[in-house]
Amino acid sequence: MTTSAISQNGFLRFIRRIPPVYFFLILVFVGGAILDVTFADGQMVTNPTILTNILVRSVALGIVAVGQTFVIIGASIDLSVALVVSVTAVMTSFIMQGDPAKVPLAIGVVLAIGVVTGMVNGFIITKLKVNAFIATLGTTLILRGILNASFANFKGSVPRSFEYFGYGKIGPVPVSILALLIVLLAGWFILARTKYGFQLYGTGGNVEVARLSGLRTDRVLIIAHIISSLTAVLTGLFLVSRLRAGAPWIGTDGVYDLESVATTVIGGTALAGGKGGVWGTIGGVLIFSVIDTLFNQMGVNPFMKNILRGVIVILAVASYTIRSRREAA
């Protein structure tokens, strides 16, 4: 009797800890499936390839959104991720030129670019005290200027071996999905189980409290920005391995800046900082992928999907504020 009561309690607690975004996800998925079965061929539920594709679609946005979640928990924001994605894609294929021997060099260079961009963002925000929105908007413009001045179109290519990241499989599971999973788990672990994670929540929750507790808040935020840029680099590497060559518009066309922010807040991370996590974010990313797939399936004008995305962003965030108001009552 008592054990069942406890387990039931534990179950309830578990349910309560699931980010509410997953209820939206189920809603969107079920609604989408019904639409698909009624008006199209119903492959969204019957064809495992399409299901897998939903996940693969999530990889590019998912990885960078994990990084975005870090900076937003720190009460900052990173708009430069889209350009870091572009720079990574272009530089990778430009350096590799289809030569497998140059893969390590290319990866090393883009990782360095990521670290430097994150550090610059972090320094501008913490040392020059420039608002994060403006600071990362500034670096975005700078990166875009450099990129557009140097490259106009697809440059170079990646060797076949590098395409393994985008197309390879281990058994039935695509490598890219495993990569996303690893990034997610790492993100969760850092946030929920390490001193750094706790310090990030502290810094984002209230800088003054964090400072008075002896945290080096500047360093905490700079590291968050480096993490964010590095996830953008990973997304860039994934995209270039799928496209086989990089072009300067890859990141901006994918709207990785705004979409990573949108999925993070859909997932329940507060824009004000100090609250949230990566599991919510990935729920938001999956919602976006399901919507993409649905519109593909139905053959509807793809621009229309933005309307649905917009509605979901607003509804999700509204539901959080209403919920928290009720909790306060």
Added chain:
Amino acid sequence: MTENQKNITEEKNTQLEPLLEVQNITKRFPGVLALDKVSVRFYPGEVHAVVGENGAGKSTLMKIVSGAYTPDSGDVVLQGEKVSFAHPIDAYSKGVSIIYQEFNLLPERTVAQNIFLGREPARMGVIDMPQLNKNTEAVLKEMGVEKMISPTAQVSSLSVAAQQIVEIAKAISYDSKVLIMDEPTAALTNIEVKMLDDLVKRLKARGMAIIFISHRLAEVFDIAEKITVLKDGQFVNTVNVKDVAPADVVYMMVGRVLDHYFPTLGSPGDFGEVVLRVKDASNDFLKDISLELRRGEVLGVAGLQGSGRTELAQALFGVVPFKSGEIEIRGKSQSVNTPFHAIRLGMGFVTEDRKSEGIFPKQPIRDNMLMTIRALQSFFGYVLNDGVRKSRKLVPTLGKQVDVRTDSYDREIQFLSGGNQQKVVLAKWLASDAGIFIFDEPTRGIDVEAKASIHDMIRDLTKKGVAVLMISSELPEIIGMSDRVLVMHDGRIAGELAAKSSETNIMLVATGHQNRNDANTSVWAGKE
């Protein structure tokens, strides 16, 4: 036994070295000498209150002791050693911790995460979660509050008092020897204050020196052994509580005798017709509220924290409106669903939280005063009939009326003292010609002198025919100011008491021990 122990500790105290000592501390800010050669000794096992008006230098002194400021000259001596703290965390690590007036907790994190923020037990950066909770439990147990607060509870789910205790736990977990509490009871109810009292006794028994800053003298006399009085940055005196009366301390603080704290109450002839009538009104927080407010009277509203005091003010002013029931203003049935309506119906609301609801800190005094007038002007009126010219005359008049002390009305209001800020808030509503004033904690965090002048102003308002509803958690204020007292309990009006009811009577109703019918005829009536 206990008597003996007491004697022994007292004897010890006289022999003991001071735990913390400030010697000839001077601190100058641009234009102000904040502290002028102040020396105080704080002994272990003792609660030492530091009192003084706003601007007396209490906060500056505490900030120096806790490492937030460095003194221009003079020394801080901790256990016989000169120390200089470069950063608050320096002070913490050497055993001096401070609990500020504003809460310094992360509401979205757990108790354990808050207490050990930045010091979590970890191996190679990975936190040992069971150990973290165990350490937290140990701290809570040491304080005797382990049953009340769980290490894994989210801080935002705790009561104000429990949050306060978490702050103290955090300070204690640094192994502090000196604990500074800056107005720790400002937001607590009497029962919670009692709890804090017990906690302080425990900490004293451990040999800690506790420095206590408070505006409530009654509390200071309850809790402290010694009182140091500062005035205008200068040391006035350090006295033993048992040797002095509150009036002596007030005299030291203000340099004159405040013979009457409160203006005389209104007489029946002053009260006019009912201007505000509420009938059976309810919302999520309030149940069956019925009340009448007359011209020329001060209607006090007392009650414990969470009894619905503030919610009542918010409902009347349309911030969180009533969902059912009737509101009549000057005999006409009205719906007050937003402050927009309330202001147009001639109501003014002096809020509890001045900083976030009463003023625009970074705007000049002038604009703060004119806020309501501008809101009342028609949409294009302000542009066409510019308020700047008008304000040239109006602002100084209002300023003089409420006695704002400033060299210029163009100064940002954030640089005024709390008392002066409150006067500007008052002026803002005077400007709008409001006939019904709601005050929520009108003198919270305000020094003695400004307090008295605010009380006088409230009474003057009623003489001009204004109706005042005044909420306060300070019973002396309720008793000293109110022509009638409503006592709230659990979202209801639990009783109405006559002027000059005793504190005991009010508390009995507020704690739900008595309802309105027998409160006045109670055996308790007249006692005290």
